[in-house]
Amino acid sequence: MTNPHRPLEAEVVERIQESPTIFTLRLRFTDPEQHAAYSFAPGQFNMLYLYGVGEVPISIVSDPEDVHLFDHTIRAVGRVTKGLAQLEAGDRLGIRGPYGRGWPLELAEDRDVMIVTGGLGCAPVVSVINYVMRRREQFRRLVIMQGVKHSDDLIWRSQYTHWSGLPETQVLVAADEGAALWPWHVGHVTDLFDRVEMDFSTAVAMMCGPEGMMRAAIEQLHARGMGEDNLFLSMERSMKCAMGLCGHCQRGGQFVCKDGPVFSYTQVKPLFGVRGF
Amino acid sequence: MQTLLDALREAGYRCVGPQLRDNAIVYDELGDTSQLPQGVRDRQAPGSYRIEIDAGPRHFSWATGPQALKPFLFAPQEILWRAEREPDNTIRFVDTPVSSTPLAVIGVRACDLAALRLQDRHFLEGPFADPHYGARRENLFLVAVHCSHPADTCFCASTGDGPRAEQGFDLALNELDDGYLLQEGSERGAAIAAKLALSPASDAQRDAAEREIEQAAQQQTRALPSRTLRDALFANLSHPRWDDVAERCLSCGNCTSVCPTCFCHSELDDASLDGSQSEHVREWDSCFTAGHSHIHGITLRDDTPKRYRQWLTHKLGSWHDQYGRSGCVGCGRCISWCPVGIDITEEVAAICGENGS
Ligand SMILES: Cc1cc2nc3c(=O)[nH]c(=O)nc-3n(C[C@H](O)[C@H](O)[C@H](O)COP(=O)(O)OP(=O)(O)OC[C@H]3O[C@@H](n4cnc5c(N)ncnc54)[C@H](O)[C@@H]3O)c2cc1C
Ligand code: SF4
Ligand code: SF4
Ligand code: FES
Numbered sequence: 001m002t003n004p005h006r007p008l009e010a011e012v013v014e015r016i017q018e019s020p021t022i023f024t025l026r027l028r029f030t031d032p033e034q035h036a037a038y039s040f041a042p043g044q045f046n047m048l049y050l051y052g053v054g055e056v057p058i059s060i061v062s063d064p065e066d067v068h069l070f071d072h073t074i075r076a077v078g079r080v081t082k083g084l085a086q087l088e089a090g091d092r093l094g095i096r097g098p099y100g101r102g103w104p105l106e107l108a109e110d111r112d113v114m115i116v117t118g119g120l121g122c123a124p125v126v127s128v129i130n131y132v133m134r135r136r137e138q139f140r141r142l143v144i145m146q147g148v149k150h151s152d153d154l155i156w157r158s159q160y161t162h163w164s165g166l167p168e169t170q171v172l173v174a175a176d177e178g179a180a181l182w183p184w185h186v187g188h189v190t191d192l193f194d195r196v197e198m199d200f201s202t203a204v205a206m207m208c209g210p211e212g213m214m215r216a217a218i219e220q221l222h223a224r225g226m227g228e229d230n231l232f233l234s235m236e237r238s239m240k241c242a243m244g245l246c247g248h249c250q251r252g253g254q255f256v257c258k259d260g261p262v263f264s265y266t267q268v269k270p271l272f273g274v275r276g277f
Numbered sequence: 278m279q280t281l282l283d284a285l286r287e288a289g290y291r292c293v294g295p296q297l298r299d300n301a302i303v304y305d306e307l308g309d310t311s312q313l314p315q316g317v318r319d320r321q322a323p324g325s326y327r328i329e330i331d332a333g334p335r336h337f338s339w340a341t342g343p344q345a346l347k348p349f350l351f352a353p354q355e356i357l358w359r360a361e362r363e364p365d366n367t368i369r370f371v372d373t374p375v376s377s378t379p380l381a382v383i384g385v386r387a388c389d390l391a392a393l394r395l396q397d398r399h400f401l402e403g404p405f406a407d408p409h410y411g412a413r414r415e416n417l418f419l420v421a422v423h424c425s426h427p428a429d430t431c432f433c434a435s436t437g438d439g440p441r442a443e444q445g446f447d448l449a450l451n452e453l454d455d456g457y458l459l460q461e462g463s464e465r466g467a468a469i470a471a472k473l474a475l476s477p478a479s480d481a482q483r484d485a486a487e488r489e490i491e492q493a494a495q496q497q498t499r500a501l502p503s504r505t506l507r508d509a510l511f512a513n514l515s516h517p518r519w520d521d522v523a524e525r526c527l528s529c530g531n532c533t534s535v536c537p538t539c540f541c542h543s544e545l546d547d548a549s550l551d552g553s554q555s556e557h558v559r560e561w562d563s564c565f566t567a568g569h570s571h572i573h574g575i576t577l578r579d580d581t582p583k584r585y586r587q588w589l590t591h592k593l594g595s596w597h598d599q600y601g602r603s604g605c606v607g608c609g610r611c612i613s614w615c616p617v618g619i620d621i622t623e624e625v626a627a628i629c630g631e632n633g634s
Binding site: 005007052091238244248252270274275277 | 408514544545562570
């Protein structure tokens with residue numbers, strides 16, 4: 001039996017500082033054969049191991065068809081992520097993955113796609129936005145809704161501006177607190193559903209963020225006629241093993257690491273919003 | 278019994294079996310039948326486990342002790358892999374070998390065999406089989422003893438997991454006052470049995486053995502409802518009893534560490550002082566700890582009612598979604614080893630009610 005717990009060595013090829021606390025690592029496995037054998041789907045994640053410190057789950061944000069490198073966008077919050085933030089090009093770390101189930105991209109083909117995110121560096125859906133952008137003709141309208149606490153928290157600001165200018169694309173950004181020159185809405189992102197131009201009855205929605213925000217968004221979408229089967233959410237739970245073994249990510253009968261992190265709303269609905277699960 | 282131990286050792290097995298240690302029956306290295314707990318009885322009640330000596334001839338006239346198989350397969354602490362850093366800062370990841378000395382366990386109970394089956398499903402039959410557990414599991418030889426002396430805390434008859442050992446053993450024994458009845462459960466077991474000088478059992482001995490198992494089932498006073506409790510538990514997530522049990526529960530996690538089916542563990546890294554290597558360690562964890570559900574600067578289960586509720590709704594409820602059955606095999610350990618004597622069967626009755634609403 002090979003040891004599925006053991007990471008593989010990867011190398012930082014490039015490091016990009018996105019904001020004071022958010023950075024992107026562009027990585028490659030040091031063994032070319034391992035690199036060639038590696039593939040993933042948007043919405044899946046890797047476990048990143050910082051030497052001597054530990055492992056954390058982090059979504060893969062790059063395009064699955066980019067065979068040269070894979071990217072992780074990370075917010076430095078604690079022991080491991082602050083250590084990862086210190087890495088520079090040429091430094092080594094451990095990677096195991098990819099894990100979990102990604103977004104239902106086939107289901108979304110030929111339909112309107114809505115992306116709703118809340119909070120910082122909502123990396124799991126950035127991969128979808130990029131995926132759709134690069135295959136624009138396979139999808140219909142794209143609506144991107146992003147909410148942040150403070151306007152300073154928005155990363156990829158120029159990207160949002162760029163996307164909002166593209167055809168068949170609508171961008172709605174909101175910050176609970178705005179600063180001077182904030183071009184977007186001040187308030188909750190869930191205030192903006194009246195402005196959405198999209199066929200709610202057939203569109204596919206993908207969301208990620210605090211569960212309270214997702215609950216509010218789902219209510220809005222329901223009210224506008226979106227079916228539950230077309231709603232997908234990326235859930236976050238404590239994770240140690242990512243393989244359905246350690247029990248940390250259990251949510252009722254689900255292991256978020258292997259049954260998710262992306263779930264259809266019907267799968268999460270029974271315990272959605274119940275404190276303690 | 279001694280000839281069985283000798284045959285197993287000759288076949289290359291390290292033998293472990295029940296022994297009396299610190300006033301409890303624990304499994305440990307067994308060289309000689311004289312080490313077995315002869316004439317030893319246990320008396321168990323909520324929050325209490327006591328040993329009594331009855332001077333009888335038997336070696337297996339007791340019920341489950343604090344642990345049986347779980348620590349032999351799912352180690353309380355072990356190194357999963359090691360990272361070595363070279364002077365040029367490259368990192369090598371190295372597998373840590375799993376000791377693969379074949380192990381024979383003597384005196385395994387039906388409830389523990391059922392629990393082993395669940396741990397097998399968890400550690401071996403998911404998308405990622407665990408090689409550490411797997412290596413030890415492959416080399417495990419099991420000698421079951423059908424239960425004749427359940428404790429007051431046992432309720433395996435109601436969960437369908439005992440007292441008769443039905444599956445998963447290599448050999449099974451009935452212990453009678455005048456000797457053992459031997460039953461083969463696998464080819465490996467038959468090969469060992471072939472080396473023993475056995476005489477055919479009499480009808481009277483067979484009847485006596487049957488009667489003992491039946492009596493063991495009838496003696497059990499506790500029970501879980503035979504139906505699936507998942508829906509009843511999840512329909513009662515705001516039952517006042519959760520707060521009531523939490524007033525008594527210490528969140529110590531003893532129930533999870535003695536439970537033969539609990540599988541939660543944590544992972545941590547232990548770097549050497551000179552920085553040249555770091556061990557990645559797995560160790561038992563419990564849903565009763567605060568860290569277990571910590572994300573985003575919040576703890577999902579920040580108080581004892583939520584933690585006890587997580588434990589019970591998982592063990593008896595959502596386990597059905599994950600493994601097609603309840604996670605409780607009726608061994609009663611969580612009742613005996615709970616310092617405040619919380620009784621899972623009593624809590625379930627209170628929460629799910631007689632009418633099961
Ligand atoms: C499936 C999945 C995908 C993820 N993808 C990403 C990703 O793409 N990018 C990313 O940056 N993070 C992502 N995360 C979150 C990331 O795993 C955690 O932030 C990380 O484990 C924190 O580890 P640490 O050792 O640095 O912090 P710890 O030492 O564990 O925590 C330090 C402090 O930060 C708090 N904290 C921990 N996590 C977060 C969080 N996510 N947000 C705010 N505060 C937190 C803790 O509560 C604690 O107070 C993902 C998590 C999951 C489960
Ligand atoms: S829940 Fe209690 S009685 Fe059931 S298997 Fe676990 S320790 Fe035994
Ligand atoms: S139920 Fe008993 S053994 Fe379990 S955590 Fe509470 S006090 Fe400890
Ligand atoms: S992270 Fe270990 S079970 Fe999901």
